[in-house]
């Protein structure tokens with residue numbers, strides 16, 4: 001039946017069409033969504049912020065490259081996921097941090113948390129948050145030195161960094177807090193990328209519009225924080241606008257790898273993040289609990305998924321009589 | 323009933339058949355009560371809104387019910403407005419003896435026999451089978467074998483055409499006055515489900531009486547990209563479709579018929595709806611505009627959209643009180659009862675960037691793909707991949723020297739640009755496969771279990787209800803070969 005004139009054909013399994021998305025496109029979108037917050041970080045905290053972000057991105061990407069080379073696995077630098085981890089880690093560092101620690105954190109995030117567990121999609125906690133906690137535990141004093149925005153404009157900024165407390169620390173200490181507007185646009189002390197709620201919201205909207213993330217996790221996270229604060233008799237707005245809640249809810253908790261894949265699981269997970277955050281904030285000795293909350297929920301993710309597993313279409317009918 | 327179900331579940335599969343039977347009965351009655359409840363509610367609603375005079379009037383949905391998952395595909399219905407062209411009898415046809423799900427037919431002609439159009443050339447005693455007829459008149463040149471794309475070998479009958487297309491002299495319209503005669507006639511027509519699956523229609527409509535089937539769902543969704551063969555049927559022979567639907571509903575004693583058509587075919591919806599009104603059949607028949615999403619035409623999804631019922635896992639539509647027939651099949655039944663000419667031609671959408679003229683072609687069964695390509699002006703550029711069926715579920719052919727069979731509805735000749743092999747990367751757990759799956763499965767977890775060969779885990783995830791629609795793989799940014807994983811999973815579970 002063979003005919004010499006007929007062309008050679010490719011044979012493959014269906015489907016023969018694809019939506020055209022790829023991991024790299026998704027990660028590029030996340031990077032784009034991070035741009036507004038990165039710009040605001042540069043405006044508020046100056047060259048130190050820019051330096052930290054570039055260092056984190058650079059060392060994350062380099063670590064990823066080296067790890068994949070050493071492990072002789074397909075190179076994954078091109079999917080931009082290491083760059084995203086870099087930016088997110090930088091966002092979680094205080095602006096005055098010694099750059100050495102930033103590099104250390106990046107290497108930890110990529111080499112230990114991500115690649116040792118098998119690379120993208122396999123890590124059981126968010127690499128950037130794990131690295132932040134690693135730094136926080138190892139170098140607590142360096143990790144909690146905050147500076148007020150625009151400190152670099154003052155005459156002797158280089159030698160004498162102005163220290164300030166985050167609004168949460170101020171609230172915990174009983175001193176006054178910045179106005180809502182200042183909280184909203186980020187004119188207060190805090191980590192690099194977490195202060196400007198406005199920029200984070202713009203990024204979040206972009207992710208939602210591009211359908212990179214679904215609204216379940218951020219909404220449940222933020223909603224739970226607000227409700228718990230209300231129930232505890234505290235100002236929910238302050239809790240939403242300060243600390244790492246916005247950054248956490250929009251960019252960290254929604255990390256694909258470490259959050260449940262199903263809708264019910266996402267809701268459960270978001271609520272859990274909010275509850276743990278508020279538990280730490282209200283009762284813990286730490287002023288801030290977002291990172292711990294998310295990491296804890298990351299660890300629970302496989303169990304949440306098992307618990308909230310949807311039953312396949314048509315199986316309810318079968319089970320209904322039993 | 324609860325107790326009975328429990329006993330059923332505890333039953334060992336040693337007495338597999340009677341157990342299954344009892345099983346079905348138990349469910350059947352449950353289904354009945356359930357659907358009756360629903361029906362009652364809906365009927366009440368309808369009565370209130372329309373103040374309908376007849377309290378027994380069946381419920382006809384105005385809007386589709388919610389379905390799960392699905393993806394938006396590029397429709398690319400380039401051939402929708404080009405009328406079908408009839409392909410003149412080719413010099414040689416190769417007729418496969420396996421054109422349906424079930425037992426393959428045995429050739430009942432020999433080399434050298436003279437055959438005429440519509441003469442039966444293959445049949446079998448098996449109940450799950452549809453006979454095969456000669457599609458051209460001429461001489462049988464060989465009884466051979468051919469390798470199917472799925473790797474099995476089937477017998478073929480090759481006929482050299484004399485170009486006259488003489489009709490077989492025993493052909494005459496069958497006399498059908500009751501359901502039994504209808505089953506027999508449909509079997510003799512050789513009709514199989516023309517939507518692509520190829521299940522013998524006579525078996526499908528001859529469901530066991532304990533199933534309490536009340537609805538005929540006519541599948542006009544045609545949700546695959548490119549394909550317009552069913553659409554052309556709706557535009558070119560809407561009367562046959564309505565007549566076929568009426569006939570089937572009447573003969574089978576069903577309460578209602580719902581013709582589901584995807585919203586991207588407004589002209590077809592208008593035509594058919596106005597025909598139903600003209601013939602004042604609108605008390606038990608309606609056209610339902612489905613949403614534009616793939617896979618609205620998948621049997622279980624379509625039943626959900628049209629009737630809000632779920633087919634129980636591992637069961638057939640009749641267990642949800644429905645039978646689903648492709649719209650071209652329904653039209654064919656009406657024509658067959660008028661003329662008696664069995665299924666010997668098929669309308670096929672020819673499209674893709676490599677073909678010179680994209681169009682719908684009515685070709686004799688057994689025409690070689692290369693002959694059809696030639697009829698469509700040959701190739702603009704060398705085809706890289708040739709699909710039988712649509713891009714989502716079609717099969718890639720290994721050769722152009724391959725005959726078309728009854729349930730083919732499309733031939734897509736893809737050029738090199740459309741064929742780039744996507745390299746799978748690591749799963750990023752984005753969950754898109756989960757939200758895309760119309761059957762609410764979790765392909766992301768299934769792929770891991772397949773790699774671990776965890777058969778119990780796969781059973782728990784109900785992998786057998788996967789219909790290989792391709793939505794998961796279509797939407798996976800990591801290009802994971804999820805449908806292949808699902809197929810492996812199904813094989814693991816079966817073995």
Ligand code: SF4
Pocket residue numbers: 261748749750751752753754755756765766794797798799800801802804
């Ligand atoms: S769509 Fe692909 S990458 Fe996303 S969870 Fe499913 S398998 Fe993984």
Ligand code: SF4
Pocket residue numbers: 758759760761762763765787788789790791792793794795804805808
């Ligand atoms: S191919 Fe199977 S698993 Fe994938 S979306 Fe379709 S039904 Fe679901």
